[in-house]
Amino acid sequence: MLSDRQLVVFRAIIDDFIASAQPVGSRSISEKEHITVSPATIRNIMAELEEVGFLEKTHSSSGRIPSEKGYRYYVDHVIQPSIIQHQQVDVIKHLLQDGIVEFEQIVQLSAEVLSELTNYTSIILGPQMFETKLKQIQIVPLSKHSAVAILVTNTGHVEHRSFTIPEEYKVADLEKLVNILNERLRGVPIAHLSRQLDNEFFMMLQQHIQDVDTSLGYLKEVFMYDQPTKLYIGGKKNVLRQPEFHDMNKLYSFYSMMENEQEIIRLLTSEKEGIKVTIGNENEIDAIKDFSLITATYSFGQDDLGTIALLGPTRMEYQKVITLLQALSEEITDALYIFNTKQ
Amino acid sequence: MLSDRQLVVFRAIIDDFIASAQPVGSRSISEKEHITVSPATIRNIMAELEEVGFLEKTHSSSGRIPSEKGYRYYVDHVIQPSIIQHQQVDVIKHLLQDGIVEFEQIVQLSAEVLSELTNYTSIILGPQMFETKLKQIQIVPLSKHSAVAILVTNTGHVEHRSFTIPEEYKVADLEKLVNILNERLRGVPIAHLSRQLDNEFFMMLQQHIQDVDTSLGYLKEVFMYDQPTKLYIGGKKNVLRQPEFHDMNKLYSFYSMMENEQEIIRLLTSEKEGIKVTIGNENEIDAIKDFSLITATYSFGQDDLGTIALLGPTRMEYQKVITLLQALSEEITDALYIFNTKQ
DNA sequence: TATTAGCACTCAAGAGAGTGGAGTGCTAAT
């Protein structure tokens, strides 16, 4: 689509703008080492690139800035699968391999490191536990009228919830119930728990315990929290370092969005594997229409996908960030695979 | 210290500035309903207030703004223990009483509501668990080489950590160990757990299990996480609404600090009960030398203190905020008391 | 035919100068 000449200039302009955040003039491009033509020639090429919609001017006599369409082309066709940023990935590699203590710690730390390496905001979405299975249910009574239900998964994840024991119940009843549940529910995917409770067990339980309705109601409530997908965010402060966001309204809507976990989860939840780049107005959410979002998936077990993402200005270091995310997602997948099989 | 006249004017100026964030002129004060004197008289009084250091000018012919010393006097001597903001407290009261499901949810929600009611940033520090006691230890094996240790407190709090089982161990050994620990440690304050493990049990355990050193080492590691004091923050975006913070450097240092949980915890951890106000430079941490911090404590059980705090500009609605925090801390204390005794 | 030097043109951004207005302090009159 673009001639070689155009491509060279286009890339130079994008790289320059990504670094400086300032409109790029023909002179500064012609002065670059690998470019030998005069500013006038650059201007002609720039005019061509503007013609196809890859560049824009901020005013009639200003330098050029890349358009969103330009970034899109850059990401899709210009970026080369480059040499992976070894030094950077290594930092995280060490984190992941050194001592895998707790999955959550790793992820939290990865998010922080990632945002420091890039100066953007990093978001990591914990895997959705489609494949995670119930290992054990336990109920620890705290007093006559309250108890904690604890739920352990095969991945070592622990969820818990305290609840009040209805008057008419006895601890013994609960224990009986838990025993039955443990026998029958062990190995059931977490995601199917509440459905399971509804279906097959209602009848069976009736044989053992009276007043099934209430007890089921309670248990369902305990297990129903719709699997809180955990979210780890690092470097929210980094938006403040970008000149394009030195604007209170943009900042406000950004930080508002960042306080709304549900929205972020919706934004990042992805079915497809691989890297996805959405640029500026391609984003559905208004608050980040000035941002670019790059997401990569990592796998957890065979079917579960988690997401790593970076959120920064449309003027983002796509090349660096994409290779970094790609490498990192593989690292995490590997680390989790080891983590999984060790168990 | 201040005459009645001075006090009336002083309060009027502070209230005006808190509302407008603009230097206050003599005319606008003299026009207030409850003030009958002329601007010239106000100017004289203003000069007196400036003399004692309660007011400042931004330049020689500007209106007055309160100094930090002025705010200090205002907080210490001018604010009246006012009618409690019933409507506002009621919102939270309902939250707390409606259905106490999970302590953490309540606190999280309180933080959000608090920041919305005030337009400042709210921080709630979970109680330090001096008084919280161990209810039960459980170990759920996940595989041959890994297990999760779960720790339930009498307050329904659950902590967990997964760990690798050393080669030479058998699950049976662990179970024996846990049984012993459960017998002997039940009721021990969480804070003393690891000390207890060190002292008395070493010898006793030796009788039952060989290779005590290693097992103790593992268990200590599991229980050692120095009780992560949980932090709930709401309304970080609200700083952006304050004109005095429309400055990237201030914002950056604020948000940087907000990403540093340890520092916040250190800032809020308090030994004394009651409300504490620190204004501007009274704060030790540079990042909030332009802020005022108001902290109130709530009690959890007999000895444990948690903290609720609000962070806003020095131009803060002290009166409203102080009464609100006071009321809220009582509500939380009450709610927790009920929560505790129910168990 | 592609390149480039040259030139006229545009526009943002910054510097000065001028103005209006909101504020002050001081003094003299009430």
Next chain:
DNA sequence: ATTAGCACTCCACTCTCTTGAGTGCTAATA
């Protein structure tokens, strides 16, 4: 004691002017 009145100060705004970095176009060049 209070206040009207006045001179004064300084910010904030507007206007104009200048500068410089950029453009597009044209005509000359290789």
